[in-house]
Amino acid sequence: MALSFRHQPYLIVKYLRLIFEGADGKASISALTHYILGVAERLEEEFKAIIENTDLEIIPDVMSTLEQILTRGRKEGMEKGMEKGKQKERILHLLKTALKFPEMAAVDLADFTGLPQETVQDFIAITAKGDKDKLLKYVQEELLADIPLNAEEMEKLQELVEKLLAGTDR
Known part of the structure; x- marks a missing residue:
């Protein structure tokens, strides 16, 4: 049926x-x-x-199956949330590290931040162009895709991008 x-x-x-x-x-x-x-x-x-x-x-059997499904869904949701949090931290760490050590090689930045080297190379190339809007867009739409930022985090991101492009950490 x-x-x-x-x-x-x-x-x-x-x-x-x-x-x-x-x-x-x-x-x-x-x-x-x-x-x-x-x-x-x-x-x-x-x-x-x-x-x-x-x-x-058969309600107990159906409910048992549903509880297993719900538990699995909650666990997967928590794991995804934790991974998104880690990715957000890696990206902010990349910005801070690139700001403090502007001459650091991409391979070292990748190793230090835990990000793929290709991602770091793209980040460096976009940063080198000096376009704040493009860099912010890249970070938000590519590096932090589907990872929401609260107002404080967004402000920090903008501040880091501005400092990075200005070439100063103060």
């Missing part, structure tokens, strides 16, 4: 009881839960609320 309704996700939700009544064992329930989440266009939390409001006997 779930397969036949894959293009009409609202019907999957409507006939959830019938779909799960046909499940045979935990493996089948887990597979169905994963499949339904994939095609029913519902967030895990929304699906959880729908399941909680039914009187299916």
